[in-house]
Amino acid sequence: xxxxxxxxxxxxxxxxxxxxxxxxxxxxxxxxxxxxxxxxxxxxxxxxxxxxxxxxxxxxxxxxxxxxxxxxxxxxxxxxxxxxxxxxxxxxxxxxxxxxxxxxxxxxxxxxxxxxxxxxxxxxxxxxxxxxxxxxxxxxxxxxxxxxxxxxxxxxxxxxxxxxxxxxxxxxxxxxxxxxxxxxxxxxxxxxxxxxxxxxxxxxxxxxxxxxxxxxxxxxxxxxxxxxxxxxxxxxxxxxxxxxxxxxxxxxxxxxxxxxxxxxxxxxxxxxxxxxxxxxxxxxxxxxxxxxxxxxxxxxxxxxxxxxxxxxxxxxxxxxxxxxxxxxxxxxxxxxxxxxxxxxxxxxxxxxxxxxxxxxx
Amino acid sequence: xxxxxxxxxxxxxxxxxxxxxxxxxxxxxxxxxxxxxxxxxxxxxxxxxxxxxxxxxxxxxxxxxxxxxxxxxxxxxxxxxxxxxxxxxxxxxxxxxxxxxxxxxxxxxxxxxxxxxxxxxxxxxxxxxxxxxxxxxxxxxxxxxxxxxxxxxxxxxxxxxxxxxxxxxxxxxxxxxxxxxxxxxxxxxxxxxxxxxxxxxxxxxxxxxxxxxxxxxxxxxxxxxxxxxxxxxxxxxxxxxxxxxxxxxxxxxxxxxxxxxxxxxxxxxxxxxxxxxxxxxxxxxxxxxxxxxxxxxxxxxxxxxxxxxxxxxxxxxxxxxxx
Numbered sequence: 001x002x003x004x005x006x007x008x009x010x011x012x013x014x015x016x017x018x019x020x021x022x023x024x025x026x027x028x029x030x031x032x033x034x035x036x037x038x039x040x041x042x043x044x045x046x047x048x049x050x051x052x053x054x055x056x057x058x059x060x061x062x063x064x065x066x067x068x069x070x071x072x073x074x075x076x077x078x079x080x081x082x083x084x085x086x087x088x089x090x091x092x093x094x095x096x097x098x099x100x101x102x103x104x105x106x107x108x109x110x111x112x113x114x115x116x117x118x119x120x121x122x123x124x125x126x127x128x129x130x131x132x133x134x135x136x137x138x139x140x141x142x143x144x145x146x147x148x149x150x151x152x153x154x155x156x157x158x159x160x161x162x163x164x165x166x167x168x169x170x171x172x173x174x175x176x177x178x179x180x181x182x183x184x185x186x187x188x189x190x191x192x193x194x195x196x197x198x199x200x201x202x203x204x205x206x207x208x209x210x211x212x213x214x215x216x217x218x219x220x221x222x223x224x225x226x227x228x229x230x231x232x233x234x235x236x237x238x239x240x241x242x243x244x245x246x247x248x249x250x251x252x253x254x255x256x257x258x259x260x261x262x263x264x265x266x267x268x269x270x271x272x273x274x275x276x277x278x279x280x281x282x283x284x285x286x287x288x289x290x291x292x293x294x295x296x297x298x299x300x301x302x303x304x305x306x307x308x309x310x311x312x313x314x315x316x317x318x319x320x321x322x323x324x325x326x327x328x329x330x331x332x333x334x335x336x337x338x339x340x341x342x343x344x345x346x347x348x349x350x351x352x353x354x355x356x357x358x359x360x361x
Numbered sequence: 362x363x364x365x366x367x368x369x370x371x372x373x374x375x376x377x378x379x380x381x382x383x384x385x386x387x388x389x390x391x392x393x394x395x396x397x398x399x400x401x402x403x404x405x406x407x408x409x410x411x412x413x414x415x416x417x418x419x420x421x422x423x424x425x426x427x428x429x430x431x432x433x434x435x436x437x438x439x440x441x442x443x444x445x446x447x448x449x450x451x452x453x454x455x456x457x458x459x460x461x462x463x464x465x466x467x468x469x470x471x472x473x474x475x476x477x478x479x480x481x482x483x484x485x486x487x488x489x490x491x492x493x494x495x496x497x498x499x500x501x502x503x504x505x506x507x508x509x510x511x512x513x514x515x516x517x518x519x520x521x522x523x524x525x526x527x528x529x530x531x532x533x534x535x536x537x538x539x540x541x542x543x544x545x546x547x548x549x550x551x552x553x554x555x556x557x558x559x560x561x562x563x564x565x566x567x568x569x570x571x572x573x574x575x576x577x578x579x580x581x582x583x584x585x586x587x588x589x590x591x592x593x594x595x596x597x598x599x600x601x602x603x604x605x606x607x608x609x610x611x612x613x614x615x616x617x618x619x620x621x622x623x624x625x626x627x628x629x630x631x632x633x634x635x636x637x638x639x640x641x642x643x644x645x646x647x648x649x650x651x652x653x654x655x656x657x658x659x660x661x662x663x664x665x666x667x668x669x670x671x672x673x674x675x676x677x678x679x680x681x682x683x684x
Binding site (some may be wrong): 016017018019020022023024027030031034035194197198199201202203204205206207208209361 | 430455457463464465467
């Protein structure tokens with residue numbers, strides 16, 4: 001009897017609710033973790049993306065430059081092939097004139113060499129940088145092979161700079177994009193679903209503080225943010241030997257700021273719509289320009305000068321800039337105060353406006 | 362909105378029952394319709410009060426105004442001696458329990474997690490497990506909301522309303538769409554709450570529900586109260602206690618039917634007739650004779666005790682479910 005009562009009491013203690021802010025946040029986390037699709041898009045997808053793009057654009061030791069030798073006569077072609085076979089930087093293939101032309105057009109070879117009686121002729125497209133480089137290399141090998149002596153001795157120091165590869169550029173961009181996506185989607189959809197299912201209205205009928213409800217989104221975003229950033233960085237570190245050059249504190253602060261900013265934007269887009277279609281449209285309207293312009297996959301500096309002030313004012317551009325500067329260059333936050341100020345401004349404005357226009361039913 | 366009513370409390374006569382809910386002259390207009398059109402109500406402490414009416418009568422709008430979720434265009438609300446927007450809405454919300462008609466609670470969380478969340482919003486109240494026991498969901502304690510049946514979901518919604526041990530409970534069509542068994546178990550919960558001294562305001566369009574649960578009923582139509590009283594009083598007001606429903610092979614002339622002895626009221630819907638009668642023993646033979654005189658033939662004929670449905674029909678000429 002006494003045991004029974006004890007058992008009952010301990011069971012009840014396990015469900016003694018804590019502070020509403022904690023309970024709301026726990027609910028957010030539970031709901032998210034039980035949504036398999038959401039877990040995929042937030043955690044798995046960015047890792048897959050890092051992997052795919054990292055592999056596609058990996059900078060390995062430069063491949064040998066492919067060269068075609070046009071078979072004018074067998075003897076000439078073989079002599080040229082002999083001359084080039086000693087080079088570590090060129091692979092030469094003897095081809096018929098038509099095959100050589102085709103290989104050049106399709107980019108299989110960078111240049112075609114046509115052996116003449118006592119000379120060589122190069123056929124290449126000077127607008128292709130690799131073809132111009134190939135011309136220099138090829139000429140050098142042929143001249144030396146024919147007996148040109150070097151005037152002065154030169155040496156080489158070869159280095160591969162980590163932090164300058166494409167994957168190093170990509171990882172901070174993917175983290176920025178992911179923070180934007182999960183902030184907007186995570187808040188936007190959840191709030192609008194709760195509104196359309198009248199859960200917001202039901203909460204409004206309790207003494208729950210409305211600020212607690214909205215703040216619970218920020219807290220749950222913090223939990224996921226740590227996980228999603230760690231997933232991408234950890235993966236890039238394992239597979240691509242990616243390193244963060246700046247301090248982890250700076251990285252933490254900037255990702256938290258980024259997470260909050262996009263939570264604010266998520267709250268803003270979710271402040272009024274009552275349907276998923278409505279909020280999806282708004283989210284695409286906000287995210288699409290940033291996907292294109294904010295320098296996730298390539299530097300936004302490549303866009304025309306007139307667009308630059310607009311691009312720089314976008315929150316994702318600002319976030320990506322600071323993330324790259326901290327992760328790739330090891331910069332401090334204070335040296336990035338302009339993009340940080342832009343982020344803070346977006347964060348504060350979207351929160352204030354969202355709270356003002358938020359509809360509970 | 363509150364200035365008008367601040368003096369109302371003192372007007373209660375000595376010895377009168379305490380009032381839990383009072384509203385006066387409530388009006389709520391939407392762009393295309395006036396949902397509530399000058400509504401006065403008083404709900405006494407400890408009673409179960411029913412708003413009965415067809416869909417679109419303004420029941421939900423009325424309840425949501427009382428719950429402080431919708432602001433009325435005109436009129437005043439007093440709840441447990443307090444008013445909405447008096448600067449202490451949260452204190453008032455601590456004292457009421459609300460079940461909304463359309464709330465669909467999150468599906469991926471469990472029963473216990475849901476109740477626990479709602480419990481955390483209130484300073485005082487029942488323990489989570491007590492409430493789950495009250496609504497008989499112990500076995501589903503760790504089941505996800507999405508896996509519950511309609512009746513179980515509705516009981517969970519009521520659990521969330523009861524978790525604060527409220528003085529006043531609002532139930533908006535709590536049993537709509539439930540099977541008879543699920544309806545019975547919900548009625549059971551409501552009755553237990555009332556036994557413990559709670560006040561209930563519920564809306565329904567099921568007359569049997571109102572008759573079974575409610576001490577008093579207000580029948581609503583087009584945003585107004587058209588009848589008010591205990592179910593027994595309302596039925597008595599028909600001046601008749603039996604209803605004869607019948608259909609015949611060929612149409613009858615109406616006038617001779619209404620003048621038959623003991624007939625109080627005739628309601629015709631297609632080829633179906635309903636006669637409200639005070640003495641069935643007198644009315645029935647007369648009716649059969651009249652049908653024969655008009656050279657028609659009875660196809661179906663049933664009789665039943667008058668219900669609230671018949672009250673609504675006699676007041677509006679429509680059935681409750683006609684909407």
